[in-house]
Amino acid sequence: xxxxxxxGRPNQVLRNLNSKIASIPMILTAVVIFFGGTIxxxxxxxxxxxxxxxxxxVGLDQYYRLWAAPRWVVSIExxxxxxxxxxxxxxxxxxxLAALMDQKIRFENTFRTxxxxxxxxxxxxxxxxxxxxxxxxxxxxxxxxxxxxxxFTFDPLYTPSIVIYGVLIAALWQGTGLVMCLMxxxxxxxxxxxxxxxxxxxxxxxxxxLFIVIPMMRPxxxxxxxxxxxxxxxxxxxxxxxTSGGPGIAxxxxxxxxxxxxxxxxxxGQGFAASTMMLxxxxxxIIPWAYLEFGGGxxxx
Amino acid sequence: MSEPQGARPRRVISGRNIMLYGTLFVAAxxxxxxxxxxxxxxxxxxxxxxxxxxxxxxxxxxFEPWVKAWATACTGLNCDGLSRGxxxxxxxxxxxxxxxxxxxxxxxxALANWRFKGADFFFSILIVGAFIPYxxxxxxxxxxxxxxxxxxxLSGLILVHCIFGMPILTLLFRNYxxxxxxxxxxxxxxxxxxxxxxxxxxMLPMSLPIFVVAIILQITGIWNDFLFGVVFTRPxxxxxxxxxxxxxxxxxxxxxxxxxxxxxxxxxxVPLVVYFVSGRxxxxxxxAGAVKG
Numbered sequence: 078x079x080x081x082x083x084x085g086r087p088n089q090v091l092r093n094l095n096s097k098i099a100s101i102p103m104i105l106t107a108v109v110i111f112f113g114g115t116i117x118x119x120x121x122x123x124x125x126x127x128x129x130x131x132x133x134x135v136g137l138d139q140y141y142r143l144w145a146a147p148r149w150v151v152s153i154e155x156x157x158x159x160x161x162x163x164x165x166x167x168x169x170x171x172x173x174l175a176a177l178m179d180q181k182i183r184f185e186n187t188f189r190t191x192x193x194x195x196x197x198x199x200x201x202x203x204x205x206x207x208x209x210x211x212x213x214x215x216x217x218x219x220x221x222x223x224x225x226x227x228x229f230t231f232d233p234l235y236t237p238s239i240v241i242y243g244v245l246i247a248a249l250w251q252g253t254g255l256v257m258c259l260m261x262x263x264x265x266x267x268x269x270x271x272x273x274x275x276x277x278x279x280x281x282x283x284x285x286x287l288f289i290v291i292p293m294m295r296p297x298x299x300x301x302x303x304x305x306x307x308x309x310x311x312x313x314x315x316x317x318x319x320t321s322g323g324p325g326i327a328x329x330x331x332x333x334x335x336x337x338x339x340x341x342x343x344x345x346g347q348g349f350a351a352s353t354m355m356l357x358x359x360x361x362x363i364i365p366w367a368y369l370e371f372g373g374g375x376x377x378x
Numbered sequence: 379m380s381e382p383q384g385a386r387p388r389r390v391i392s393g394r395n396i397m398l399y400g401t402l403f404v405a406a407x408x409x410x411x412x413x414x415x416x417x418x419x420x421x422x423x424x425x426x427x428x429x430x431x432x433x434x435x436x437x438x439x440x441f442e443p444w445v446k447a448w449a450t451a452c453t454g455l456n457c458d459g460l461s462r463g464x465x466x467x468x469x470x471x472x473x474x475x476x477x478x479x480x481x482x483x484x485x486x487x488a489l490a491n492w493r494f495k496g497a498d499f500f501f502s503i504l505i506v507g508a509f510i511p512y513x514x515x516x517x518x519x520x521x522x523x524x525x526x527x528x529x530x531x532l533s534g535l536i537l538v539h540c541i542f543g544m545p546i547l548t549l550l551f552r553n554y555x556x557x558x559x560x561x562x563x564x565x566x567x568x569x570x571x572x573x574x575x576x577x578x579x580x581m582l583p584m585s586l587p588i589f590v591v592a593i594i595l596q597i598t599g600i601w602n603d604f605l606f607g608v609v610f611t612r613p614x615x616x617x618x619x620x621x622x623x624x625x626x627x628x629x630x631x632x633x634x635x636x637x638x639x640x641x642x643x644x645x646x647x648v649p650l651v652v653y654f655v656s657g658r659x660x661x662x663x664x665x666a667g668a669v670k671g
Contacts, residue, residue: 092494093492093493093494095492095572095573095574096488096492096493096494096497096573097494099484099485099487099488099573100485100488100489100494100497100500102481102485102540102544103481103485103500103501103504103544103548104500106504106507106541106544107500107501107503107504107507108500108503109522110507110515110518110519110522110541111503111504111506111507111510111515112503112507113518114514114515114518114519115507115510115514115515117517117518118514118515118517118518121517130517130521174402174405177398177401177402178402180398182398182399182402188402188406190654191406191409191410192405192406192409193653193660193661194409194413194650194653195409195412197598197646197649197650197652197653197660198602198646198649198650199601199602199603199604199619199645199646199649200602200604201602201604201619201620201622201623201645202602202619202622202642202645202646205622205623205626205638205642206412206415206416206639206642207412208626209415209416209419209432209635209638209639210411210412210415210432215427215431215432215635216432217432219431219432220431220432220433223431250408250409250412254409258661307509310511311511311512311513313604313605314604314605314619317604317623318604318623318626318627321627331513332511332513332605335513336513336605336608336609339516339517340608340609345517348517349517351513352511352513352514352516353514355511355513355514356510356511356514359509359510359511
C-alpha cells in the first residue's frame with residue numbers, strides 16, 4: 078500500500094502531501110506534548126522550582142526530599158499494597174466469574190450486564206457510593222450492629238491501617254466486570270476440541286483450566302495485566318472521592334501527591350520529581366509489555 | 379463451551395447447578411447492592427436516614443432530594459445544584475468527542491493507507507505516550523494552554539481531551555482501516571480518487587461500527603473524567619464529576635446523604651444510559667479505552 082506514490086516524483090516533501098498535512102495533529106501531539114512535555118517535566122524535576130518553574134538546577138535534591146517525606150513513602154506503600162491486591166483479586170475474580178459464565182448458563186446477558194455496569198461509572202461516583210456504604214454511622218457496620226451483633230466493626234475508611242483496603246473494595250467493584258469480559262472473550266476463543274480431548278483423557282476440570290486453558294490464554298492475560306497495571310499507577314479520583322487521602326495521610330497515593338504539590342502547595346519541583354518517579358515506575362513495568370502487545374502487531378485491540 | 383457431555387440429558391437441579399447459580403447470585407448481589415442503596419437512599423427524607431438502615435426501602439418516597447441535587451445544592455458560593463455541572467459536561471463532551479474522532483479517524487486512515495516516511499516513528503511515540511501517567515504531562519500542558527490563552531476555559535479542556543484521546547483512537551482507526559480489503563483502495567486509486575475522496579466516499583461509509591465504538595469510548599471517558607476537569611478549568615466551568623465531588627465532600631454544613639446519593643446517580647446516568655443502549659459495542663469500546671493513559 079505504500080508503494081503507490083514512489084514512482085519518480087521529484088520532490089520528497091510534496092509526496093503524500095495530503096497525508097502529511099492530515100497527520101500534523103498527531104505529529105504535534107506526539108512530539109510537543111508527549112515527548113516534549115515529558116522531557117520538560119524530567120528536566121525541571123532537577124530544579125528548585127517553587128511557585129513558578131525556573132531553571133536553577135539543584136541536582137537530586139528534590140528526589141532526596143521526596144524520599145524523606147513520610148507522605149510520599151506512605152503513598153508508595155499504599156500503591157504497592159493496592160497494586161498487588163488489585164492485580165491478584167481482579168484476575169482471580171474476573172477469571173472465576175468468566176469461567177462460571179462460560180458454563181452455558183441461562184440469563185448470561187443479565188449477569189454480564191450486572192457485572193459490567195459499574196465500569197460505566199466514574200471513579201468519583203464509585204468512591205462516593207462506597208463512602209456511603211462504608212460509613213460506620215449508617216453503612217454496613219451499623220446495619221450489622223442493628224441485627225444484634227453490637228461489637229461488629231467494619232469501618233475501613235476510618236481506620237488508618239486498613240483504609241487502603243476500603244479503597245480496594247470499591248476499585249474491585251468498579252473494575253472486575255471488565256476483566257471478566259476480557260477473560261470471557263479469551264475463554265470463548267478456545268477450541269471446543271481441547272475440552273473434549275481433556276475430557277477423554279480424564280483430566281479433571283480444574284486441572285484443565287489451570288494447566289491447559291490458562292496457558293493458552295496468555296495473550297489475554299497480558300492485555301488484562303497491562304490494562305489493570307496502567308489503571309493502578311494513575312489511581313487518583315477514587316481516593317479523592319472516597320477518603321480525600323485521609324484519615325490523616327493514610328490513604329495518599331502518588332498521583333494525588335503530584336497534584337497537591339503542583340497545584341495546591343505550589344511546590345512545583347516536588348511535583349515534578351514525584352511525577353518523574355511515576356514515569357519511571359510505568360517505564361519499568363508497562364512499556365515492555367505494551368510494546369509487545371500493541372506496538373508489534375496490527376489488528377490487536 | 380462447557381464440558382462435552384455426550385448425549386446424556388442435563389438435569390436442571392443438580393449440585394453443580396446450585397453451586398454455579400448460587401455463586402453467580404452472590405456475585406450479582408455484590409455488584410447490585412451499591413446501586414440499590416443509592417436509589418433507596420435518594421428517595422428517603424433525612425429523618426428516615428438517621429433512624430433506619432441503609433438497605434431498608436423508603437417508607438415515604440420523596441423526590442425532593444433529586445430536585446435539590448439538580449437545582450439548589452451548593453458548592454462554595456454557587457447554589458444552583460448539579461445542573462450547571464451537567465451542562466458544562468455536555469459542552470465539554472460533545473465537541474471533544476466530535477473533534478477527537480474526526481482528527482483520529484483521519485490520522486488512522488493516513489497511517490493505514492498513505493504511509494509516509496517517519497509516520498510509524500511518530501505513531502510509536504504516540505502509543506508509548508499513552509502509557510505515560512497524565513501527571514507527567516499536565517504542567518507543560520498548563521503552560522502551553524496559558525501561552526495560547528485558553529487555560530481555564532472550556533476550549534482548553536476540549537483540546538486536552540482531544541490530545542489524550544488521540545493515541546487509542548488513532549490505533550483503533552488505523553487497525554480498522556488496515557483490515558479493510560486493499561483492493562477497494564487500489565481500485566479507487568486507479569479511478570483517480572485522491573486522499574480525501576477515498577476517505578469520504580469509501581472509507582467512511584464502511585466504518586460505521588468503529589465510529590460507534592469510538593463514540594462510546596469517548597463519551598464515557600470524557601464524561602467520567604475528573605483530573606483534567608480540576609486542572610484545566612475554572613470553577614464556573616467545572617464538569618459534573620468535579621462539581622459532584624465538591625457537593626458531597628464539602629466540609630461545611632449538615633451532610634444530606636439523600637441529596638448526595640441523588641446527585642451521584644444523576645452524574646452516573648449518562649454513561650449508564652450509553653452502556654444500556656449500546657450493549658455489546660460498549661465492551662469493545664471500553665476494552666480499547668481501558669488502555670488509554
